[in-house]
Amino acid sequence: MERRTIGAAALDVGAVGLGCMPMSWAYTGSRQRGEESLRAVHAALDRGSTLLDTADMYGPFTNELLLGRVLKERRSEAFVSTKVGLLVGDQHIVANGRPGYVKRACDASLRRLQTDVIDLYQLHRADPEVPVEETWGAMAELVSAGKVRSLGLSAVGARSARRSGARLHDETIRQLERVQQVFPVSAVQAELSVWSTEALDALLPWCAARGVGFLAAMPLGNGFLTGTLTPGEGFEPDDVRARHPRFTAEMMAANQPVVVGLRRIARRHGGDGRPVTPAQVALAWVLAQGRHVVPVPGTKRERWVTENAGAAGLRLTAEDLAEVAGLPGALGSWD
Numbered sequence: 001m002e003r004r005t006i007g008a009a010a011l012d013v014g015a016v017g018l019g020c021m022p023m024s025w026a027y028t029g030s031r032q033r034g035e036e037s038l039r040a041v042h043a044a045l046d047r048g049s050t051l052l053d054t055a056d057m058y059g060p061f062t063n064e065l066l067l068g069r070v071l072k073e074r075r076s077e078a079f080v081s082t083k084v085g086l087l088v089g090d091q092h093i094v095a096n097g098r099p100g101y102v103k104r105a106c107d108a109s110l111r112r113l114q115t116d117v118i119d120l121y122q123l124h125r126a127d128p129e130v131p132v133e134e135t136w137g138a139m140a141e142l143v144s145a146g147k148v149r150s151l152g153l154s155a156v157g158a159r160s161a162r163r164s165g166a167r168l169h170d171e172t173i174r175q176l177e178r179v180q181q182v183f184p185v186s187a188v189q190a191e192l193s194v195w196s197t198e199a200l201d202a203l204l205p206w207c208a209a210r211g212v213g214f215l216a217a218m219p220l221g222n223g224f225l226t227g228t229l230t231p232g233e234g235f236e237p238d239d240v241r242a243r244h245p246r247f248t249a250e251m252m253a254a255n256q257p258v259v260v261g262l263r264r265i266a267r268r269h270g271g272d273g274r275p276v277t278p279a280q281v282a283l284a285w286v287l288a289q290g291r292h293v294v295p296v297p298g299t300k301r302e303r304w305v306t307e308n309a310g311a312a313g314l315r316l317t318a319e320d321l322a323e324v325a326g327l328p329g330a331l332g333s334w335d
Helices: 034-046 062-077 099-113 132-144 170-179 203-210 221-226 249-254 256-269 278-287 302-313 318-325
Strands: 003-006 011-014 051-053 079-084 086-089 092-095 120-123 151-154 187-191 213-217 293-296
Touching (some): 003 293, 034 302, 051 293, 062 079, 062 099, 151 170, 151 213, 170 187, 170 203, 249 256, 278 302, 278 318
Parallel strands (some): 051 079, 213 293
Antiparallel strands (some): 003 011, 086 092
């Protein structure tokens, strides 16, 4: 697989990563099977998808434990990215950015992941009760201690907190400007996909101008852009899409032209008995947004890991990119 470097530290990763959250959190709990997920992680490493993205809150904790079973055998092949800063309670999630907690949480993550160093340690969310510089300073001390190699920031949950007239990622950029004064930011993680392009306005250019890597979360639109979901089929109550406005039967039907457009481009690139899928076109579009961009599609199945990895070899033409740009905007949002 093509390799990409992210951040001033020139972190080397496969061009397509693996989001591990669906294996333990937020998506269809009845289909989460440990052995199947382990096969998916092994398949990712086999195909060069070295960046494994997790967080201590996924599960909580069980996702890191699962990855630890693979890392115990294949640590040298993997780039480990995990997150800190969110605590899961009974029906609620709260931020905790106190320095003492961050350091304890890192030690706990290292134990669960069965490794002595985390390649990229990301602040999941800033704690409104703690200056973000203090939290970031504690994370920087973990780098000095050799427990962490680099630091990253996950974008603020701006859909619920955006101010009237503000761009989606304005608050994230303000946080980045503050923490960058304390210790270099190596990567930013935020949603970016064909149907969620807000990061292109300011956040992606901010990263490009400063040599900061960009990890594209949800590059397949929570599965919608794969073309494998049926409008009206429904989701289990514990699946985040059951509460997402874009995943009502009405909105899924209304947004089908987006998938139709991706499928049309895929047909142009297929041939020699090796079909190209809408998902691969969607990932190739993300890859085309810059050499500092690494999509991190989430999945728990080996089949989709293999398909996603194949997107690294797909090169979209100027005509393809123009056609994607001309697709109708997605209907339904968190706003």
